[in-house]
Amino acid sequence: MSTTPQWIMIGGEGPESYNKNSSYQRRLLEAAKEKMSEAITAKLSLDLISDRFGVADFGCASGPNTFVAVQNIIDAVEDKYRKETGLNPADNIEFQVLFNDFTTNDFNTLFQSLPPGRRYYSSGVPGSFYNRVLPKESFHIGVINYALNFTSKVPEGITDRDSPLWNKDIHCTGFNQAVKKAYLDQYLSDIKNLLDARAEELVPGGLMLLFGSCLQDGVKMSETFMGIVLDIVGASLNDLAQLGLIDQKEVDSFTTPLYFAEEGELRQIIEENGKYTVEAFEDIIQPNGEFPYLDPKILADSFKAIFGAFLSAHFGIDAMRKVFELVEVKAREEFSHIRKANLGMQYLIVLRKN
Numbered sequence: 001m002s003t004t005p006q007w008i009m010i011g012g013e014g015p016e017s018y019n020k021n022s023s024y025q026r027r028l029l030e031a032a033k034e035k036m037s038e039a040i041t042a043k044l045s046l047d048l049i050s051d052r053f054g055v056a057d058f059g060c061a062s063g064p065n066t067f068v069a070v071q072n073i074i075d076a077v078e079d080k081y082r083k084e085t086g087l088n089p090a091d092n093i094e095f096q097v098l099f100n101d102f103t104t105n106d107f108n109t110l111f112q113s114l115p116p117g118r119r120y121y122s123s124g125v126p127g128s129f130y131n132r133v134l135p136k137e138s139f140h141i142g143v144i145n146y147a148l149n150f151t152s153k154v155p156e157g158i159t160d161r162d163s164p165l166w167n168k169d170i171h172c173t174g175f176n177q178a179v180k181k182a183y184l185d186q187y188l189s190d191i192k193n194l195l196d197a198r199a200e201e202l203v204p205g206g207l208m209l210l211f212g213s214c215l216q217d218g219v220k221m222s223e224t225f226m227g228i229v230l231d232i233v234g235a236s237l238n239d240l241a242q243l244g245l246i247d248q249k250e251v252d253s254f255t256t257p258l259y260f261a262e263e264g265e266l267r268q269i270i271e272e273n274g275k276y277t278v279e280a281f282e283d284i285i286q287p288n289g290e291f292p293y294l295d296p297k298i299l300a301d302s303f304k305a306i307f308g309a310f311l312s313a314h315f316g317i318d319a320m321r322k323v324f325e326l327v328e329v330k331a332r333e334e335f336s337h338i339r340k341a342n343l344g345m346q347y348l349i350v351l352r353k354n
């Protein structure tokens with residue numbers, strides 16, 4: 001089987017970049033900030049807050065959301081320290097922030113846009129977070145925001161026309177049980193590797209904060225907002241193939257390494273791993289809804305920032321741009337359907353290493 005390319009976001013700070021089109025992902029960090037701070041206050045032992053404190057963001061992309069994630073954590077740790085010791089954290093604690101993503105991530109943009117006035121030292125940590133990327137016990141709080149839906153590869157057989165697992169759709173719709181199982185098996189193995197690797201790298205008692213979205217139990221991907229838009233991306237690729245602009249065979253064998261777990265699956269994976277205590281598993285409801293500014297253009301632009309580099313790697317940049325022009329048109333036609341679709345669950349999961 002061919003290897004799956006690293007799925008990175010569109011880099012830079014231009015109009016198509018992830019940096020400029022990722023407010024959807026940032027809103028969850030903001031909406032869950034208070035609950036996250038409460039969890040840090042209640043579940044992080046004061047003994048762990050001493051002279052050097054490590055924070056690591058896995059799947060950080062090129063900013064700016066990662067800066068929000070790490071600053072929220074640092075604020076919460078400093079607050080706890082100040083309240084419980086009466087001391088000024090600035091006099092006693094130095095923070096080191098480790099920014100992890102694939103080697104091909106745009107780390108230049110990330111480091112050039114580090115917030116001025118920050119009170120932390122920064123390092124880049126390249127490599128897949130499904131492997132060990134840091135020495136043992138090297139950080140105290142880790143965070144992952146919207147990066148747990150990417151599997152390390154497309155499961156075996158899915159892109160092979162002769163296999164019983166061949167999937168003509170560009171994602172796991174959830175309707176074909178054999179395809180769903182192949183994706184779930186890949187996901188289980190990936191998340192186990194991730195939890196095992198972080199358990200080595202975290203100090204005992206350290207926290208992992210997971211933010212992202214999953215499916216409600218029993219809901220199929222194709223019934224969700226995200227699944228409908230992915231189907232529109234697939235339909236747009238087929239339109240381009242019909243026009244002779246890309247090869248139909250390549251479209252038929254194109255599938256994404258994406259899996260959106262059901263809530264129950266996610267809970268089970270974590271519990272079976274056994275290396276952490278689940279301190280919180282919260283459904284984060286946003287006061288103005290998940291999409292206060294949603295329109296077809298915003299939708300096409302945000303999906304382009306996430307999917308654009310991956311599609312370009314397969315079909316070239318011109319085809320990718322045409323796909324997202326079509327996505328905007330189709331999203332406009334199907335907008336009422338999209339608005340009514342199941343949104344899934346946006347979660348904050350707090351794990352404490354045993």
Ligand SMILES: C[S@@+](CC[C@H](N)C(=O)[O-])C[C@H]1O[C@@H](n2cnc3c(N)ncnc32)[C@H](O)[C@@H]1O
Pocket residue numbers: 007008009022025026058059060061062065066100101102105127128129130144145146147150152306
């Ligand atoms: C949707 S972006 C989220 C970025 C950022 N956390 C945020 O909140 O905006 C997902 C990020 O995860 C990264 N990613 C996906 N799989 C990864 C892996 N196996 N190892 C490291 N990074 C990964 C991608 O490169 C991308 O930057």
